[in-house]
Amino acid sequence: NWESNLAAVAGLREAVAYARSWGLDAIAERVGAVAESLRDGLREVPGVRVQDLGQRRSGIVTFTVEGVAADEVQARLRGQGVNVSVSAPSSTRLDTERRQLPPLVRASVHYITTDAELDRLTAAVGAMVTPAG
Numbered sequence: 404n405w406e407s408n409l410a411a412v413a414g415l416r417e418a419v420a421y422a423r424s425w426g427l428d429a430i431a432e433r434v435g436a437v438a439e440s441l442r443d444g445l446r447e448v449p450g451v452r453v454q455d456l457g458q459r460r461s462g463i464v465t466f467t468v469e470g471v472a473a474d475e476v477q478a479r480l481r482g483q484g485v486n487v488s489v490s491a492p493s494s495t496r497l498d499t500e501r502r503q504l505p506p507l508v509r510a511s512v513h514y515i516t517t518d519a520e521l522d523r524l525t526a527a528v529g530a531m532v533t534p535a536g
Contacts, residue, residue: 425514433514434462437521441512444525450532454507465490465507471531473506483527487511 422430441464442453450469468476473489480487490507492499510524 430514434512435460437512437514437516438462438464440518441510441521441524444521445528448525448529448532451528454502454504462512464510464512466510466528467505467507468528468531473508476508476528476531479531480524480527483523485524485527487524 425433438460442455442460445451445453445464445466452467452469454465454467455463467473471479477487477489488509488511490509492504492506495504498504512521
């Protein structure tokens with residue numbers, strides 16, 4: 404590149420300043436709380452299974468939806484403007500083989516993720532397993 408992306412540099416500068424205003428410990432605490440809130444919400448949805456283990460979990464929430472393949476969950480959510488990814492068994496071979504896991508839906512929260520966004524994701528996933536009434 405012969406040119407510099409000044410807009411990206413300016414954006415990064417603002418993002419770093421914002422993160423520094425929070426502090427790393429506060430960010431870690433917030434991400435953990437947001438992720439646990441999402442896990443709790445998803446656990447309340449019949450047919451959804453949160454797959455995360457461990458005492459100290461990250462901001463990545465993995466889950467399955469009974470009767471709906473992970474890539475289909477991703478596509479349906481994308482259609483509603485919700486971004487998730489799919490974690491293939493080849494990405495976590497030891498855990499996948501030990502627990503016999505299928506591909507998992509992977510939602511990554513951030514310290515700026517809102518409760519409304521969590522509710523939107525949970526409702527969208529719930530609509531996949533709840534019969535239309």
